[in-house]
Amino acid sequence: MKRIQKMSPHLSNKIAAGEVIESPASVIKELVENSIDANSTQIQVEIEGGGRRSLKISDNGDGIHPDDIPLIFERHATSKLLKDEDLSHIASLGFRGEALASIAAVSKVQLLSRVMALPTGFKIQLLRGETFHQETIAANPGTTLIIEDLFYNLPGRKKFLKSEKSLNRDIHEVMNHFALSHPDIQFNYVNEGRLIFNTPGGNDLPGVIYTLYGRELFEHLLAFETQIGDVQITGYASDLGYYRGNRSLQYLFVNRRYVENRILLDSLNEAYRALIPGHKFPVFFLYLSVDPGVVDVNVHPSKLVVKIEGEEGIGLELSGTFREELYRKESHSRGVIAKEPTPPANAPREISTETIQPPLYDQLSLKETRGVKERQEIQTLSRHILDRNQEAARDKYQVFRNLNYVGQVLGTYLIFEKERAVFFIDQHAAHEKILYEGFMKRYATDSLDSQGLVTPEILGLSHEEIRLIENRMQDFSRFGYDLEIFGPSDLLVRGIPSLFTLDQAKTLLVELLDNYRQEDYRYEKLTEEAIIQHSCKKAIKGNSRIEPLEVEKLLEDLMTLEDPLTCPHGRPLIVELSSRELEKIFYRIQR
Numbered sequence: 001m002k003r004i005q006k007m008s009p010h011l012s013n014k015i016a017a018g019e020v021i022e023s024p025a026s027v028i029k030e031l032v033e034n035s036i037d038a039n040s041t042q043i044q045v046e047i048e049g050g051g052r053r054s055l056k057i058s059d060n061g062d063g064i065h066p067d068d069i070p071l072i073f074e075r076h077a078t079s080k081l082l083k084d085e086d087l088s089h090i091a092s093l094g095f096r097g098e099a100l101a102s103i104a105a106v107s108k109v110q111l112l113s114r115v116m117a118l119p120t121g122f123k124i125q126l127l128r129g130e131t132f133h134q135e136t137i138a139a140n141p142g143t144t145l146i147i148e149d150l151f152y153n154l155p156g157r158k159k160f161l162k163s164e165k166s167l168n169r170d171i172h173e174v175m176n177h178f179a180l181s182h183p184d185i186q187f188n189y190v191n192e193g194r195l196i197f198n199t200p201g202g203n204d205l206p207g208v209i210y211t212l213y214g215r216e217l218f219e220h221l222l223a224f225e226t227q228i229g230d231v232q233i234t235g236y237a238s239d240l241g242y243y244r245g246n247r248s249l250q251y252l253f254v255n256r257r258y259v260e261n262r263i264l265l266d267s268l269n270e271a272y273r274a275l276i277p278g279h280k281f282p283v284f285f286l287y288l289s290v291d292p293g294v295v296d297v298n299v300h301p302s303k304l305v306v307k308i309e310g311e312e313g314i315g316l317e318l319s320g321t322f323r324e325e326l327y328r329k330e331s332h333s334r335g336v337i338a339k340e341p342t343p344p345a346n347a348p349r350e351i352s353t354e355t356i357q358p359p360l361y362d363q364l365s366l367k368e369t370r371g372v373k374e375r376q377e378i379q380t381l382s383r384h385i386l387d388r389n390q391e392a393a394r395d396k397y398q399v400f401r402n403l404n405y406v407g408q409v410l411g412t413y414l415i416f417e418k419e420r421a422v423f424f425i426d427q428h429a430a431h432e433k434i435l436y437e438g439f440m441k442r443y444a445t446d447s448l449d450s451q452g453l454v455t456p457e458i459l460g461l462s463h464e465e466i467r468l469i470e471n472r473m474q475d476f477s478r479f480g481y482d483l484e485i486f487g488p489s490d491l492l493v494r495g496i497p498s499l500f501t502l503d504q505a506k507t508l509l510v511e512l513l514d515n516y517r518q519e520d521y522r523y524e525k526l527t528e529e530a531i532i533q534h535s536c537k538k539a540i541k542g543n544s545r546i547e548p549l550e551v552e553k554l555l556e557d558l559m560t561l562e563d564p565l566t567c568p569h570g571r572p573l574i575v576e577l578s579s580r581e582l583e584k585i586f587y588r589i590q591r
């Protein structure tokens, strides 16, 4: 390993400044990155008190030479990046030479290290960045850092830190990222003395996924490998029989670094659209290998958000390839083999790259599809309504006229009779659609209402986020936020969109920020998504009783809608079962 040197001030100024150390999770991120950079094959992380009380990171890497001791905790002292040109070709993870300095300034630090070449190691202890103890010790090669009482001298920061539970959640996520991005390293993660995971190492990525997420998910994974232009893409993705309620299991790694890139993730989600239920999300572990020169990692101080040259094109092609693969899988399982054999551990199924034509049902806007059989049933039942509407488009309200309410079943479906048919309305979907169109109309005509908070909330954000908000103040107020910048890292929230609860409004604010970080975000699309989500949460839940009077009102409202036939996610909200179909079900007639 190279020895530590100070960078030129010219270079250090070039590097995105910013608070590296925002939370225990970010400390762990920096320290584990250091261990990785030091060629470790085993890294152990031990946490107490959400990382605020203590953090211990031990590795079996190259170690630090005792002659470098005076430089370790110096700002901009690094062994990793010394020439200006290096900045555009960053291969190692750390590159700012300020992590240890920043951490030492806000905590009590002990550092133990030994290089292989020397018979002994050293231990130093620091407080407020000043060394107060140093000794020679016997130790195995490698480095251990113990950080205690993080932010002890920054009471302000401590106050804005999240609950221990959410600190642990963030740390866990950071550890997941490392385990997934470095299957060659054996990670051992212990929290409050409890082993959380111990990955196998030895480049066994399937083994890592199995260790982190268990068998259920593992058995639904498809392996893939493809090349788009100069970008090598490999990874695992869930098949159509497995999905999650949010995007949290959608991972992207570029050159073995966990990153966020909406464009690529969105395009992968797009590949599953209409193949799994709306509001559900596939799982993927996507690994891109690209020339470091085409990745801009310096976008954000936390080094998470990257831009990749040509990412739109890559996303499009990736989405297309994926969709074909998924169709292919789907059409196979419709054949003789109803159930595929369980793959042996550590060997997810391969999918080849040959392509097939998407089946016709892609043209139908039916989204609820757990299995093919179920899909076909839904298709038969709702075809009448959608077809009738599509070809004729004469009177989309016709179906709702003169419906005779029979009752509610399963606490969710309203049953009606008319002429020689039975009609089912999904009460949740119907109500959701009514709310949705209402909101959209209000939003289109003017801005959303704001609701003042009795006690304004102070949100602690990063400098960069505060700057973003400052630049987007108009967008936020159009949305119904009443915000005031209260310092370099504090935001005063005086009012929130009246559509939302405070918690939702805070989440949305952060989501908006994430989106604004991308240059090509689409404000309108985002707004629509937020409104869909909100309508969904606010709508009458499935599984609740409804009075006949409310049913009447629901029908009336449906007849005022622009599009009364599908829910905001595109699923049918009314389904018809003709007497003929009933007769078929009872075999009173043949086909």
Ligand SMILES: Nc1ncnc2c1ncn2[C@@H]1O[C@H](COP(=O)(O)OP(=O)(O)O)[C@@H](O)[C@H]1O
Pocket (backbone or CB within 6 Å): 003, 004, 030, 034, 035, 038, 059, 061, 062, 063, 064, 072, 077, 078, 079, 080, 094, 095, 096, 097, 098, 099, 100, 101, 143
């Ligand atoms: N676990 C470790 N093993 C070996 N060397 C380390 C380790 N942690 C830190 N170092 C040394 O300390 C230097 C400073 O670390 P840091 O402040 O994180 O800056 P950077 O990682 O950007 O160089 C590193 O360049 C490296 O030489």
Ligand SMILES: [Mg+2]
Pocket (backbone or CB within 6 Å): 030, 033, 034, 094, 095, 096, 097, 099, 100
């Ligand atoms: Mg570092």
